[in-house]
Amino acid sequence: MSSILDLEKMEKYLLETDESSYDLLKQIYHTHYGIGTQIIPDSFISKTQKYFGGRDSEGNLVESEEDVLGRIKQQKIIKIRNKWTGEEALFNSLRADRPGIRKNYQDKEINYLKKLISSSKKDCDFCKSIQHTPEDSFGRIQGEHSITAANIAKYDVWSSLVIFNNHNPLEFNLEEFRDYLKTSFSWFKQVHQDHQFYKYPFFVWNCLPRAGASQVHGHCQILMGDEPYSRVKNLVNAAMNYSRETGSLYFQDMYKVHQILGLSGKQGKVRFFCNLTPVKEKEVMIISHQNPFLNKTVNETIFKIVRCFIDDLEVYSFNLSISCPAMDNKEEFPYIIRMVDRGSLLKNTADIGGMELYGSVVVADDPYKVIESLNNDLI
Numbered sequence: 001m002s003s004i005l006d007l008e009k010m011e012k013y014l015l016e017t018d019e020s021s022y023d024l025l026k027q028i029y030h031t032h033y034g035i036g037t038q039i040i041p042d043s044f045i046s047k048t049q050k051y052f053g054g055r056d057s058e059g060n061l062v063e064s065e066e067d068v069l070g071r072i073k074q075q076k077i078i079k080i081r082n083k084w085t086g087e088e089a090l091f092n093s094l095r096a097d098r099p100g101i102r103k104n105y106q107d108k109e110i111n112y113l114k115k116l117i118s119s120s121k122k123d124c125d126f127c128k129s130i131q132h133t134p135e136d137s138f139g140r141i142q143g144e145h146s147i148t149a150a151n152i153a154k155y156d157v158w159s160s161l162v163i164f165n166n167h168n169p170l171e172f173n174l175e176e177f178r179d180y181l182k183t184s185f186s187w188f189k190q191v192h193q194d195h196q197f198y199k200y201p202f203f204v205w206n207c208l209p210r211a212g213a214s215q216v217h218g219h220c221q222i223l224m225g226d227e228p229y230s231r232v233k234n235l236v237n238a239a240m241n242y243s244r245e246t247g248s249l250y251f252q253d254m255y256k257v258h259q260i261l262g263l264s265g266k267q268g269k270v271r272f273f274c275n276l277t278p279v280k281e282k283e284v285m286i287i288s289h290q291n292p293f294l295n296k297t298v299n300e301t302i303f304k305i306v307r308c309f310i311d312d313l314e315v316y317s318f319n320l321s322i323s324c325p326a327m328d329n330k331e332e333f334p335y336i337i338r339m340v341d342r343g344s345l346l347k348n349t350a351d352i353g354g355m356e357l358y359g360s361v362v363v364a365d366d367p368y369k370v371i372e373s374l375n376n377d378l379i
Helices: 006-017 019-030 042-052 064-074 103-119 126-132 172-192 230-246 250-261 294-312 355-358 367-378
Strands: 029-037 073-083 089-092 146-149 159-164 200-206 217-223 264-267 270-274 283-290 318-323 337-343 361-364
Touching: 006 019, 006 029, 019 172, 019 250, 029 270, 042 064, 064 073, 073 200, 126 146, 146 172, 146 230, 159 172, 172 217, 172 294, 230 250, 250 264, 250 270, 250 283, 264 294, 270 294, 270 367, 283 294, 294 318, 294 337, 294 367, 355 361
Parallel strands: 089 361
Antiparallel strands: 029 073, 073 089, 146 159, 159 217, 200 217, 200 318, 264 270, 270 283, 283 337, 318 337
16 A cells, blocks of 8 residues: 555455454444545636646646546545544545645745744743753753753643753754653652652653744653543553453554554564554654663664654654653553654644544545655664
């Protein structure tokens, strides 16, 4: 398979040639395929071609009016729902097969990004973190390339930051990235040591304002909960229910389905996949029983995926999260790493709207194009 649009064909192929793989797919996911039709009035044809027509690197239209209208008038809709988590995604052929961002548009975004990072250095609190940020009751954790600070507007009782030494959030190497994780884990250990009732670490990196960051300066959020946060807990419950009802391991089977469909990859023993029901664009997941804050193979894989997003996929605003089992190691729940693209910095529309908040996720990017880039970069 080379596109999510081929999923229906793949299902039929598995049903005919590999029934056990087909059954596993259907054990986790429900799929539905339909065609959305519409009529384009003559008065709107030229604008339709302008909006949706394929273009070359110079921005010139290269797709015929007939081909453009064919794609618009009949749009294949693929709906995928995870039966155990309730997560659901809608893929539209018009969006998944749409022309890529033009080169001159990318140039504009890079120029905007440079100006944003440069101008934000003036009066940046995080550039003078010791003087301009609060500290936790036990003080600060100092890393080689980062330092902790209490979150002045806390998410939760234990809610702090790891502030990178580098103002530019997109400029970091493997050594620096590992230090961000190591500093985070040292903070988790300190909180748990002083307050053992708080034992569930949660790491979030919101890169740039479009992803929810209040400061451009590189930083991530670190939290310690007295129980897993709700979305993590829903995932825990789904895995437990799946195991109880099927006698199999949820995360193992989930990875296997993505492997069967060609949506997985691996770096050494670390496996990753592009989620069939993403929370939004380009979501990549890693399921690990090794601590990503300390295990070099795991954190190198995360680093390479993040750098692939930035350097190859040209994603500059993203969310990266790491959900963790309890610090007391009394649970077998794995570490779950998720990364998602938050869209172009130049777009004046939000990437999340009413459908994502109250309906189902509408996805524009084809996960097969994402996994191809990741595998090319990591292998």
